Amino acid sequence: MKICFLMYPWDRIEPETDSTLRLIHEAASRGITVAITTPNNLTVRESVAYAFCNVLKKTEKISSNVPAFYKSAEFKRCKLPLAGFDAIVMRANPPLDTTALNFLDSVRNDVFIMNDIDGLRIANNKLYPASFSGEAARFIPVTHVSKSQEYLEQVLDESATEKMIMKPLNGFGGQGVIVVEKNAQQNFRSLLEFYIGSDDGNYVILQEYVEGAHNGDVRILMLNGEPIGAMRRVPSEKDIRSNIHAGGKEVKHSLSKEEKQLCKALGPQLVRDGLYLVGLDVINGKLIEVNVLSPGGITRINKLNRTKLQKRIIDFLENVVSARELVIERKNSFRKVIEDAEAI
Template sequence: MKLLFVADPLDTFKTHKDSTFAMMREAASRGHELWACEPQDIVWRRGEVVQARSRRITLTSDAIDWYEEQEVANMALASMDGVLMRKDPPFDPEYLYTTHLLTQAEREGAKVFNRPQALREHPEKLAILEFPLHIAPTLVTRDMDAIRAFHAEHRDIILKPLDGMGGMGIFRVRDDGLNLGSIAETLTNNGQQTIMVQGFLPAIVDGDKRVLLIDGEPVPYALARIPQGGEVRGNLAAGGKGVAQALSDSDWAIARHLGPILAARGLLLVGLDIIGDRLTEINVTSPTCFQEITDQTGWNVAQRFVDALEAAIARQQRQ
């Protein structure tokens, strides 16, 4: 099969931990042909189909020079057996425009994973609002009075921007309310930008767990990202320590509830973020942690993902 990965620049990959690289390596081991492009390489012109200036690559055994470029060509996305949207956040206007181009490619016959419409409809922080029974006390607002009232009720809270990634812009305000006004004014840009406010979850000391769903089925191990050095953030990008662990009963319950729902919407790969027994985010853009889980447990996440990808492509070809 020909697989096109829409991703960040290949030269920025950290191959020892990159999940997209793990996908590529597993796909290549099965004889699939690898192509790669960046979002800005995708174009559409009237009278033509969606195309991308793409590179066909083969993988090497070198950790630094990990790929070799075989050819560069303008490829119709519909000519590929599968297109994998793996561009990292932020989910900014350019990301949104790329999903619209990918939707047009779908109309022309392209098979895109995750489905671009589902990417648009599941903003990673706001998607949890559909499942209120699983989440912490949560407020979404840009109103300063509402934020102050939420703090007065819950006393220990987390404030975060809706477009952040890797733990950026996350603040904790404790019972004393120190700097609440300043933090809220900064994050909301003086009431111009909507943010999320949640009750603080003490279980963060045991980690912010990443639970992977592949075609609706949970991977049996999570990666708990444990805060270090007095940090409140467990994100690996913020210095958290990643520890793989078997799913808890509450992890299984949340994953089994959400898995079939999200898979039916065209989300082949989802990363649920869970603190204790509370769902905090639903990651759909480019979920990670494949290699960390595999390295620590021996459970081959990339193998399971490519199995699911091949099956999904076969289903669509039969339709």
């Protein structure tokens, strides 16, 4: 099996905590051919999509210690056709590079891509939760999105609650997330001017404040529509954001009955959209965000629960690739029968 990880640069990895490194280490430990590349290294030659890759050199023994594996890893630089891989694992950091997806369009029928490029196109923004309907809709907080300053002022003024969450539509990692309160409306117009900006303006999200947000959120990792692990992220005393990179800390968490219902309601659509590995951010039973590009948390959830989620993820990839190969073999055997019949 051959896997290409389309990701951030190798030298930017934090070996103690990086989720992608755990996936790479697990794949390499199984003898899988591993190549890594970045969106900037995609290219086309004679209408064929290639990538300048660093191919991990195989060794007789791979250290079970992931940071040690990272430090000792050696690579060979190669220009490789993307269609030659069995799977491409999308692990680039936000924001989404839409040009990179255009390179992958030509190989989508030849390679299993996780997550699916159309799924990334529709889900890599904070509007995606609004697409859930039916039973899933009850887990989505009331959300308003606009670049109209007047409309957003009206939303806050008419809100039944005393505070709301405001954030930029294109933000990530907790950037720009603030609480706005009715008793401080005199500052709201200035904030909107800053967030929306000039010219065509930027979209702003104004969302109902979910009670319990001050206690942090729950990150749930979903694989093929099912939860495989979770952790609670608790914000620092000086910040409302619970993102680890914003100063939050992780604690062990078992899914509540309501959180399990949320996963069951959302899972089928995630799979239909080709979003096989995602991170759900949940507060008090409400879905706040869906992370589809490079959802993290594997290392921290592993540590809290003494597990190795990367094993389940690579198992999934191997099973998908094996099933695809069986389909091809079956098709070829049937074609052979037809060809033999024609020769009679």
